[in-house]
């Protein structure tokens with residue numbers, strides 16, 4: 001049993017520093033977006049009346065844009081959903097949107113942001129429907145007191161650009177500091193992540209909204225995931241490259257293993273890792289130094305015993321020649 005526990009804890013690098021406190025503005029990225037059939041994107045569906053010009057997508061175009069904004073600003077994502085879901089079928093959606101405009105509707109929303117007071121900056125994202133923002137965006141902005149907050153619109157479209165929605169939002173929120181929004185073609189947001197990012201990054205930088213370490217945080221997480229993958233694959237070469245020489249792996253018993261000992265037991269089948277779920281990773285970057293804390297659920301077969309365990313991890317990294325390397 002002791003061997004088993006110590007083997008599990010071989011995974012955890014030495015526990016130490018706490019997360020750095022952040023002084024940056026707290027950012028919310030709220031967006032409305034439809035998966036399903038849409039114009040000029042996705043695969044046509046057999047039997048669909050609108051298949052000649054509309055294809056099926058799993059994730060909406062504005063949702064794609066929102067994810068990049070959240071990553072680069074460190075913001076929280078919130079999907080604005082109506083209590084009655086919108087139709088997946090494109091032709092029906094055209095009708096529903098037109099009816100909402102004609103009646104100046106305020107569709108009921110499925111959920112609200114409980115802690116709106118905590119946010120300083122609210123990005124509001126939406127598609128253009130019939131030259132306008134969806135009526136549900138009015139439902140959203142009218143549900144909160146956004147006085148004194150910075151509000152930044154963003155949208156996707158297939159030719160209409162912002163279509164005057166910047167002014168509409170400014171007029172609806174006279175007490176907010178509404179900054180210049182960004183419009184991206186839905187097809188670009190859906191199909192060209194590089195171009196999407198290259199449009200969003202300078203826009204965020206121009207408003208001083210890009211978190212200095214946003215890219216680094218994603219790199220650190222990717223490095224940590226690469227280490228997990230190499231453990232499953234028994235890819236010792238990659239493990240050796242991503243762990244700094246001299247790194248030690250500390251057992252719960254206090255026993256310390258070297259890289260060679262740890263990797264040797266992975267290679268010879270003593271330690272076998274199958275799945276590794278990382279929950280709520282928190283990454284702090286300070287120049288070329290970074291730490292990652294997370295709770296991880298590990299499925300493994302070690303010393304002949306199989307099981308699944310959840311344990312805290314605190315890993316440290318240094319950037320060397322452009323690559324994040326793990327160490328104690």
Ligand SMILES: Cc1cc2nc3c(=O)[nH]c(=O)nc-3n(C[C@H](O)[C@H](O)[C@H](O)COP(=O)(O)O)c2cc1C
Pocket residue numbers: 032033034035038039059060061062063090093094095097126127128129130131132156157158159160161185186187
């Ligand atoms: C009901 C409806 C009306 C639309 N009207 C317009 C329009 O007037 N101008 C435009 O450029 N695109 C229009 N589009 C295209 C969408 O703005 C575009 O596909 C957008 O990226 C969809 O975003 P989403 O996937 O996040 O919902 C319309 C799409 C739908 C479904």
